[in-house]
Amino acid sequence: MRHIAFAGFLLLAAAAGTAQTGHWQPQPIAGATEPSEVVAHSAASDWRPIAPENLLVMDLADGGRIAIELAPEFAPVHVANIRRLAHAGWWQGASVYRVQDNYVAQWGQNDGGGTRPEGVVEHPPAEYERPTAGLSIHPLGYPDSYAAQAGFVDGWPVGTDPARGSAWLAHCYGAVGVGRDLAPDTGMGGELYAVIGQAPRHLDRNIAVVGRVIEGMPALSARPRGTGDLGFYQVDRGETPVPIRSIRLAADMPAAERPSYEVMRTDSEAFARYVTGRANRGGTFFNVPAGGVDLCNVNVPVRRRAAP
Amino acid sequence: MRHIAFAGFLLLAAAAGTAQTGHWQPQPIAGATEPSEVVAHSAASDWRPIAPENLLVMDLADGGRIAIELAPEFAPVHVANIRRLAHAGWWQGASVYRVQDNYVAQWGQNDGGGTRPEGVVEHPPAEYERPTAGLSIHPLGYPDSYAAQAGFVDGWPVGTDPARGSAWLAHCYGAVGVGRDLAPDTGMGGELYAVIGQAPRHLDRNIAVVGRVIEGMPALSARPRGTGDLGFYQVDRGETPVPIRSIRLAADMPAAERPSYEVMRTDSEAFARYVTGRANRGGTFFNVPAGGVDLCNVNVPVRRRAAP
Numbered sequence: 001m002r003h004i005a006f007a008g009f010l011l012l013a014a015a016a017g018t019a020q021t022g023h024w025q026p027q028p029i030a031g032a033t034e035p036s037e038v039v040a041h042s043a044a045s046d047w048r049p050i051a052p053e054n055l056l057v058m059d060l061a062d063g064g065r066i067a068i069e070l071a072p073e074f075a076p077v078h079v080a081n082i083r084r085l086a087h088a089g090w091w092q093g094a095s096v097y098r099v100q101d102n103y104v105a106q107w108g109q110n111d112g113g114g115t116r117p118e119g120v121v122e123h124p125p126a127e128y129e130r131p132t133a134g135l136s137i138h139p140l141g142y143p144d145s146y147a148a149q150a151g152f153v154d155g156w157p158v159g160t161d162p163a164r165g166s167a168w169l170a171h172c173y174g175a176v177g178v179g180r181d182l183a184p185d186t187g188m189g190g191e192l193y194a195v196i197g198q199a200p201r202h203l204d205r206n207i208a209v210v211g212r213v214i215e216g217m218p219a220l221s222a223r224p225r226g227t228g229d230l231g232f233y234q235v236d237r238g239e240t241p242v243p244i245r246s247i248r249l250a251a252d253m254p255a256a257e258r259p260s261y262e263v264m265r266t267d268s269e270a271f272a273r274y275v276t277g278r279a280n281r282g283g284t285f286f287n288v289p290a291g292g293v294d295l296c297n298v299n300v301p302v303r304r305r306a307a308p
Numbered sequence: 309m310r311h312i313a314f315a316g317f318l319l320l321a322a323a324a325g326t327a328q329t330g331h332w333q334p335q336p337i338a339g340a341t342e343p344s345e346v347v348a349h350s351a352a353s354d355w356r357p358i359a360p361e362n363l364l365v366m367d368l369a370d371g372g373r374i375a376i377e378l379a380p381e382f383a384p385v386h387v388a389n390i391r392r393l394a395h396a397g398w399w400q401g402a403s404v405y406r407v408q409d410n411y412v413a414q415w416g417q418n419d420g421g422g423t424r425p426e427g428v429v430e431h432p433p434a435e436y437e438r439p440t441a442g443l444s445i446h447p448l449g450y451p452d453s454y455a456a457q458a459g460f461v462d463g464w465p466v467g468t469d470p471a472r473g474s475a476w477l478a479h480c481y482g483a484v485g486v487g488r489d490l491a492p493d494t495g496m497g498g499e500l501y502a503v504i505g506q507a508p509r510h511l512d513r514n515i516a517v518v519g520r521v522i523e524g525m526p527a528l529s530a531r532p533r534g535t536g537d538l539g540f541y542q543v544d545r546g547e548t549p550v551p552i553r554s555i556r557l558a559a560d561m562p563a564a565e566r567p568s569y570e571v572m573r574t575d576s577e578a579f580a581r582y583v584t585g586r587a588n589r590g591g592t593f594f595n596v597p598a599g600g601v602d603l604c605n606v607n608v609p610v611r612r613r614a615a616p
Contacts, residue, residue, distance in 0.1 A: 025456045025471070101526050102481050128595070143451035145602040148333045163333070173410050173506045182592045197529075198481045198506055198604050202589045205596045218409050218533040221505075225526040281510045284490045287436070288513045294453040294602070296506050 024143050026291030032280035038273045039264070039301050046270040047262040048155065049305060054079075055250035056086060056211065057259065058107075060096065061243040064219025066194075067259055068176050069302075070211040071156060073135075074169050075127040078178055078208045081120045081189035086249045088117035090190060095241035096223065100231025102197030105220040106179055107244060108190050116188070126186050128205045129168035132160060137167065138266045142279065142292040146170075146201040150295040152266035156212075157295050159204055169209035172199045172296035174217055178208040196221040199296040214261055214302040264301040274301065332451050334599030340588035346581045347572070347609050354578040355570040356463065357613060362387075363558035364394060364519065365567065366415075368404065369551040372527025374502075375567055376484050377610075378519040379464060381443075382477050383435035386486055386516045389428045389497035394557045396425035398498060403549035404531065408539025410505030413528040414487055415552060416498050424496070434494050436513045437476035440468060445475065446574045450587065450600040454478075454509040458603040460574035464520075465603050467512055477517035480507045480604035482525055486516040504529040507604040522569055522610040572609040582609065 056068040072079040098106035116122060137151045137160060144150035147159030153167060160167045172195065179191030186208055194213050226233040233239035250258045264271050278298050280289035364376040380387040406414035424430060445459045445468060452458035455467030461475060468475040480503065487499030494516055502521050534541040541547035558566045572579050586606050588597035
């Protein structure tokens with residue numbers, strides 16, 4: 001208990017060090033609780049389950065499985081499209097056809113294919129940002145190089161513009177976005193990509209982010225890079241897109257087969273301590289805690305959940 | 309010419325928007341020159357060659373080649389060690405034995421091996437940061453979540469602490485650091501790693517960064533991830549470290565075989581425009597320029613150079 005109270009005190013010190021007025025100077029905290037310790041000692045109430053309607057499961061022909069949490073609060077029309085596409089088996093015959101180093105892996109039909117399932121909106125609105133009204137935002141507490149403020153909403157890393165009352169999902173490692181052609185096209189949701197390198201935050205507010213990979217990243221990030229422009233595989237050079245066996249919504253899977261996950265609640269006190277720990281690594285390895293952390297290096301904890 | 313003058317004006321506007329006092333607000337610039345255009349129209353004098361003494365060439369048994377620029381201005385004793393180790397063939401029999409997703413790929417002898425070549429300092433000093441005196445720092449011009457100021461020194465992304473007059477190499481994608489045991493050990497230089505994911509800047513000032521990969525990242529980043537703790541390959545599970553064929557200093561290679569590169573001068577006006585372009589992507593694809601960019605998303609341009 002003393003341990004936790006002490007960490008709470010340190011957290012206040014961290015907030016003071018990140019005042020948004022004046023020249024920002026990191027205020028390193030010695031002895032902050034290690035992030036892994038925060039997770040290990042968290043309470044069940046510090047976590048929220050991921051609903052089967054918001055969980056997309058992609059199985060590749062080579063055995064790889066990627067689990068994606070969808071974000072209907074940020075891109076409702078795109079997410080509804082993706083649920084319908086999955087339900088209709090849209091991605092049968094599709095593949096991972098583009099892997100660009102330090103950028104994205106992309107999948108879908110590429111050249112198009114099949115009849116659009118009923119109810120799928122061909123031209124969704126530009127769900128690139130949304131009003132902050134109604135959102136509970138946990139501020140990161142450290143500067144961001146892309147947004148006036150960075151923080152977390154219900155498990156999602158976001159950029160916000162308090163002046164405009166706007167928030168958007170950040171292109172962190174594992175973020176899943178909707179491929180599109182040139183503006184003002186927003187993409188139907190049939191072509192998706194995941195970030196596999198340094199967060200390309202310049203894509204924020206320019207593309208519909210619909211979720212993030214919560215398990216299985218290596219099945220995308222460790223693939224051979226395509227040698228074509230933008231990392232597209234060049235089939236005539238023997239580079240082979242990996243076929244997709246299926247992309248299913250967990251809600252459409254037999255209950256016994258459904259994977260189940262939970263995400264740390266970013267409005268919990270445990271998460272606040274986790275962020276402080278990420279910003280002030282210590283233990284026997286680190287000499288100097290940073291006193292700051294990038295939005296995309298916080299890595300909101302996700303874990304498997306015993307079936308209910 | 310008008311084009312360039314216009315870009316110069318915009319650059320001043322960008323600097324004004326990043327005043328370090330007050331609440332930072334991105335100041336997006338419409339019509340900034342695309343980074344690729346800046347590179348395409350740069351002058352020969354905007355580039356500096358990489359000396360063969362500062363170029364390390366790693367060849368893997370599977371045909372992969374990784375080129376690394378060394379940074380003697382930041383870690384002179386470690387770099388001198390690495391040059392001696394390469395000259396002595398220290399890495400014969402070594403391998404890439406650890407690949408941790410969204411973190412690092414690591415190589416060396418792992419369990420140790422061989423006699424330390426003459427002149428190699430077994431316990432180098434902690435070359436984790438250095439005085440800014442004598443350095444020409446080009447400020448990034450946007451906030452950083454780890455340092456009071458971020459910028460560039462002679463082609464290298466750095467964090468700086470103006471109050472202490474200190475600068476250090478940042479752990480960006482491709483940064484090469486020296487593996488070590490627990491503090492105060494700094495590592496001899498025989499075990500090296502490269503960053504293959506979101507910049508782990510919490511390692512800054514805690515490890516000796518000795519260079520960065522300038523070509524061949526996929527030979528490390530696209531490798532299968534190890535399933536052991538910290539991404540170590542589990543040989544007893546059939547995960548195979550890839551053998552290293554050779555690690556050579558370009559200066560030790562026959563002149564005809566030496567690859568040759570040049571780096572954009574970060575003290576050039578072209579580089580200032582390049583940074584502005586990276587912070588304000590436009591063209592036909594982007595709807596909204598960010599008005600900011602992360603230190604590790606600038607990607608200082610490097611290109612092959614015709615043999616002199």
